[in-house]
Amino acid sequence: MPDRQCLSGKGNKAGMGNGRKGKVIDINKYRWYRAGQHLRTKLAEFADHEMLMDEVGIARGLYFSVMDPDLVDEEDEFLMERFFEWFIFDYRIRGRTLLEYVKMAGRFTAEEKELLDRWGKTRSSIYQVVQVSDDAHAITLNDLINGGKVVVRDPDVVRELVPGQVLFIRVLPVGDEFEFSTGGLILPAYSKDYIISRIKLDARLYWSKKGGQGKWSTYLQSRAHIINALVMETASIVWSLEEHYEKNIGVNAIDQGEPNPQVAQHVTNLFLDYFYHRWINEPMEILQGRTPLEASRTKGGRKKLETLLRELLKIEKNRAQKGEPYYDMSKVFKRLNLPLDENSTAEKNRSKNPPSSSGAGKGYADVARLIRSGLTEMGYPSKQVSKAEKLWRDYSQLVSPTFKKPETWAAAVIYAVAKGTGDKLVNQNTLARQYNISASAISSNYRNICRTLQIDKDEER
Known part of the structure; x- marks a missing residue:
């Protein structure tokens, strides 16, 4: 398990002992703190063993496959740190977590064995910051999923948090106190x-x-x-x-x-x-x-x-x-064209008009304009352009798309048309460069269009 970063993932080390130089230390707390640090090192070394290389690859594929492609960067230290934390605590290999295999394979002190037992029962959860005490280096958290409060002491992290913020993180018991397992994600109260x-x-x-x-x-x-x-x-x-x-x-x-x-x-x-x-x-x-x-x-x-x-x-x-x-x-x-009232019948005929609100209407029109100009510049005949406009109209009648970037929808429709005609010169990467957007955004919108309109075509790789 990589070294623990601060909650924002900026690489600042957070841990007991930071900022406490020259102060009196409770020897019992220090004993547990050292046991926790040694155990973290052993877990990291075990997870990094060459015998687990294939399993790490499988786990990495699973972990990142469910994330928005725009957010995935496997060279990002913070993301990889969180991946390995999940790999150690939650991922199962033939029915057991890596933590359980470590417990079976290694030699541990009495303190480390107790920590392994207690850590194995922990889960990442959603917490809300209740109170922050700079003097005591303490953060009081409310577990929004399991209920209950916990106090984590961390002199570095305490400077980053304010009451109300929401965290997704794992809290580990260490003796009578608690530590953050690794870097977490901070979100605003709203x-x-x-x-x-x-x-x-x-x-x-x-x-x-x-x-x-x-x-x-x-x-x-x-x-x-x-x-x-x-x-x-x-x-x-x-x-x-x-x-x-x-x-x-x-x-x-x-x-x-x-x-x-x-x-x-x-x-x-x-x-x-x-x-x-x-x-x-x-x-x-x-x-x-x-x-x-x-x-x-x-x-x-x-x-x-x-x-x-x-x-x-x-x-x-x-x-x-x-x-x-x-x-x-x-x-x-x-x-979804479903009746809100259980005793009523659903409206069977959807409107044949595109979105009518000012914001949605403008976004719809912007996409339609980009589709027309894009396909025309590529040399597509007017009949094909009309089919593309109909595809966009049909999709918009079924779903109310958001128009943060109309170019991503226009590129997705153009890509669908190109695939339908077998045009190999037009792909997601060329369209991404043309419209200054990400290929993953085109891919996501294209899949949404195919699912909604039941277009049975495999996405080009």
């Missing part, structure tokens, strides 16, 4: 509701396949890499929010504490609009590998979706009654 709602939704689907709700500990270990991916994704949304909505959210709301109710509701809408836009286009095991949008076109799929969405609707109604930020689930029902 992201809490979004993160928790996503985890609860994922847990609901996870347990539905297991025949009923189980222990959170089992879920958190089994889905640790999935939760990490959604937290990373949330961080990318936060960066976008801070860049584009700072005037509405406010610097103080971003950096400290909870935002006011109006801002909290605004942020909840932004987060969950983004989430459900992606969710309806993501294949789900509970729907036999179909996306919610695909499932909504069959009788059996609609029944499963209505059951799931009505449970989520109850949660949001309960939040609204408590005066908490909530999400208008009617938008999801409408996108």
Whole structure:
């Protein structure tokens, strides 16, 4: 396991003893601290053994495959540190974690054996900072998943945190105190509701396949890499929010504490609009590998979706009654053409017009214009250009795309047309250079279009 970094992943070492030079040290605490440091070293050496090279490769593929391609950088020390922490604590090799194999194979002191037992029961979780004490180097955290509070002492990290912030991290017991396992992810307070709602939704689907709700500990270990991916994704949304909505959210709301109710509701809408836009286009095991949008076109799929969405609707109604930020689930029902009222029938005929709101309408028109000009400049005949425009219109009627960068949608449609005509000169990389966007963004949008319109074509590699 790599050396522990600060929470922001900037490479600053954090650990007991930093900043304590010249102070009196409790010998018992120091004994446990040293045992913890020695055990960290042994775990890192074991994970780095050549006999595990193939297994590390398999695990790395699994860990990074669920992350947004734009966020993956396997040369990033912070990301790789978090990967190895997951590989040691959560990844299973023939039914056992690496931590369990280490315990079977090595020689350890009494303190190290006790730490192995206790560390094996820990899980990465979502915490919220309750209190920060500079004098005591202490951070009081509230576990938002398992409940309960824990106090972590770290003289370096204490300078980076403020009350209200949300962390995804593992906390390790060391003697009578607690340490952070490795570098963690910090998110502002206003992201809490979004993160928790996503985890609860994922847990609901996870347990539905297991025949009923189980222990959170089992879920958190089994889905640790999935939760990490959604937290990373949330961080990318936060960066976008801070860049584009700072005037509405406010610097103080971003950096400290909870935002006011109006801002909290605004942020909840932004987060969950983004989430459900992606969710309806993501294949789900509970729907036999179909996306919610695909499932909504069959009788059996609609029944499963209505059951799931009505449970989520109850949660949001309960939040609204408590005066908490909530999400208008009617938008999801409408996108899937499902009846909001159980006694009503769904609207069968979708509108034949593109999005009518000013922002969405402009974004739709910008994409259509880019598609026309792009294909025309490439020499495609007017008939093919018209087909491309129809493809974009059909997709936009089924889904309400977000238009952060219209070029990514235009490039995805152009790529779909090129693949359909067998044009090998046009690929994702050439389009990425032409429109100054990432190839992974084109790939993601292209897959969404194919799933939504049921275009049965393999993506070009």
